[in-house]
Amino acid sequence: MDKKFIKFLFIGALNTFFGYSMYALFLLLGFHYSAAVLFATILGVLFNFKTVGKLVFRNSNNTLIFRFITVYIVIYVLNIISLSIFKMYKIDLLLAGAIVILPLAVLSFVLNKKFVFEGKN
Template sequence: MIAMIKRQAVKFLLVGIMNTAFGYGLFALFIYLGLYYPLAVLFSTILGVLFNFKTIGKLVFGSSDNGLIFRFILVYIITYLLNIYFLWLFKKFGFENMYINGFVLLIPLAAVSFLLNKFFVFRR
């Protein structure tokens, strides 16, 4: 069981690099275009969900079950709200650079996402 979780976590990280590049690239683009950070996160999240659902489901958890999309979306709503909260908190404490703030949040939000996907979305 632990070996399987470790294997999935490694796959999740590798697939996550690709997904993160896609999602963070969109976030940075939207910030560059002048969108307010909650909208930048929202739009990059919405576009990333469809891409990530297939890559995470198939490549990490071996699932092609499209019926899990609603649970997957719920995970993204949770991570979106956490992301917005912590970006707001960083800003409140004087950390104004949204590029750095978004980057700092990548690892902790990835951990939350893995756990929710493993035990809520793609559980067996």
């Protein structure tokens, strides 16, 4: 297994805890789920850019933030679509948020590796 992917999983666990905590906090504060995801994503992107870039890919190039943000826009849209589907089937949004974490994390790794940190810059 790719060592970077293993690091990504560990760093991703920290980032996921941070992001999901923010999502849950905003939901519990009464925010609409799409706003909760938006604000959690904004905070998460800033936190994640530094941890993933430096600790996983050993790349601290701050100019890559725009590519990183593009990846997270894709992840955000897919997250909202997924949560909308769960909501349509009356599945609790806290549970739904937890269910979509793993597939979105895998997609995030692939996009960050290929498009942001290791692709042709």
